[in-house]
Structure formats: C-alpha cells, structure tokens
Amino acid sequence: MQERDHLYERTIRSEQIYDGKIIKVKVDEVLLPNGKTGKREIVHHQGAVAVLPLTDEGKLVVVRQFRKPLERTIVELPAGKLEPGEDPLACAKRELAEETGYQAEQFTHLSSFYTSPGFADELLHLYVATGLRPGAVRPDEDEFVEVLALSLPEAKALHERGEICDAKTVLALFAWENRVLKERG
C-alpha cells in the first residue's frame, strides 16, 4: 500500500476479537514511525449508502428511527448497509424505496467518506435524489421507521433540538443549504 510513507504503521500481529453480523473487530499491534510499537483497535464494516432526497417542493425526506447505541430515536437521511458486492448506486435506490417508498428520477453522487477513520473503516456513499415519486414502503424485517418531509428551516430547527444529530445528516444539511444559496445566486 504505502509502505514507503514515513507515517506508515506496519502490522506486527493481528488478533480477531469479534466476527458479527454488522461488524468485525480486531486489534493490530503496529510498528510506529518512531520505532516503538502500539495497539490499534479496528472495527470493520462493509460500508453503507445514504440518500439526500429532495422533493419537487424543495423538502428533504428523512426517517425517524430508533438507534440502539444511542438508546433513542433520531431523524436521519434514508440509509442502509451495502450487501457484499453491491453497487452503491443500486443500494441507494433500494434503500430509498424500502425506507420511504420514494422512487427518484435522478441520483447524483455527492460525496463518499469514512464515518470514523480513527477506529472504523466504514465508508459511506452519499447521493442526492431528485424527481421523487411516491410508492409503497418496504422496510427490512428488523427495521422500523417513520417518514417525514422537512423544509430547510424545519430541518435546521431539528438539528438545533438534537433530533437531527448524526454526521451524514448534518453534512447533508450544510450541502443542501449551499445548494439553496447557490441557486439564489
């Protein structure tokens, strides 16, 4: 990879800790640039997609769902995990339809980013979906969501109140506001 990079940390030993349904966990012992050794705790995740769906009326379609790590419900972009080998765009179309019922005429890639590169390799692909047409909701068997459509001020107010509080959705709010600011010239 980047063996010759002077910041590179070579793996000396790797221990698998957990092999789950969503995540795998390992601890690597690494050789640091100063010649000492260190431990790196690493969560492997297969990656995910999220969709920023904008209606013809300029509203953002979001879902409210319970998040066990937070022990509460939050309001987020429609999103989901990639199946092994799945094309991110196909996954985005599937997740939007499953969670919100919407089909979209246009999907535009906005950005792909690692959610927390200090300890996890989860890569999230974010698409803007426009030309939305409603349809039937088909969530996963263990997924329970409510669908909302928010104006930009409504979405910003939900962020202020802490109901919109995850990285991909906050990122999407800034991206959406930029789009609005640029359209206004």
Place this chain on the structure above:
Amino acid sequence: MQERDHLYERTIRSEQIYDGKIIKVKVDEVLLPNGKTGKREIVHHQGAVAVLPLTDEGKLVVVRQFRKPLERTIVELPAGKLEPGEDPLACAKRELAEETGYQAEQFTHLSSFYTSPGFADELLHLYVATGLRPGAVRPDEDEFVEVLALSLPEAKALHERGEICDAKTVLALFAWENRVLKERG
C-alpha cells in the same frame, strides 16, 4: 429514556465482547416493536472533538496522518478523543495546540453529531477556531502528523482526489463553503 416510544427496542440481554483502550463492544438482544427479538452490535466510544481552524488569510489548517483502519494517510481536521470527564471545548483547545501548534482567540461551537449511530455511540463536537496564532507542535506519544494550510479550492480538490475523505472534514468543507457563500451575500 423513551420506554413509551413505539419504536423503542428494550434490552433483554447484553453481552460484553471487548473492553479496549479506545472502544468497548457489546451485543444486545432486543425486543423489537413487532414483538420479535433481534441482535444489536454496539461499539462504545468516549466521544471526540474536531476543530475547523481558519487562519486570518482564510485558509483551513488540517493534518495529514496515517489511519490504520484505512491502511493509508488521509488529510483531516485536527481532532482527538475526549478524556474521561473532559470539557469538549477544553479538549478542542488542547488538540488544536498539540496537533498543529496553533492557539486560537475564538472557538465557536458549530455542531455535535454521532459519527455512525447504526453501530456506534461516538459523539463528536465540532468547533470553528479563528484568530489563530502559531506555536510549537506537541503531538501524543503515538501520534504522527503533518500540518497543512489549504484554501477552499485546494481543500475541495483534495476531497475530489480522495485525500480528504472522512465525515467530519467533508462536513467542515460544506460548512466552510456555507460561511463563504453567506459572507459574499
């Protein structure tokens, strides 16, 4: 918490998988809203801060560092983990100084968000730092970073090339552009 919320997932059983330096991992068996049971894999993280440092010349100060989960170096906002009980603002000042050498006259809270609420509880507090004054870099013992200062077009180009590729930094680029668009009126 939200026991009466119809989306709530009550814990039936919880199994600790790993108790590490940076993360803890557990698997909860939960009662789903449809009466069935499900498993939730949960990574606990103590939380973190990130700083969006803008120089008087309108440049963004970032750090290049190796990220073991990605097996490569990436360019990111200065950031770091919260110590137990540490005030996020104090942590932001400490991390900015340690990683970049800069002291800042003003710190403004921009947003706090969960990096990946599907499997992790890591909460990241993001501050804008202005009125920057250079000083000596004092990184952690196992931390090796290079400091860069980027214009907005340079930062967007690094994102296009995949060198800026993590949620907090991409979010910061959109927030920074937002600020620039609003200043231009």
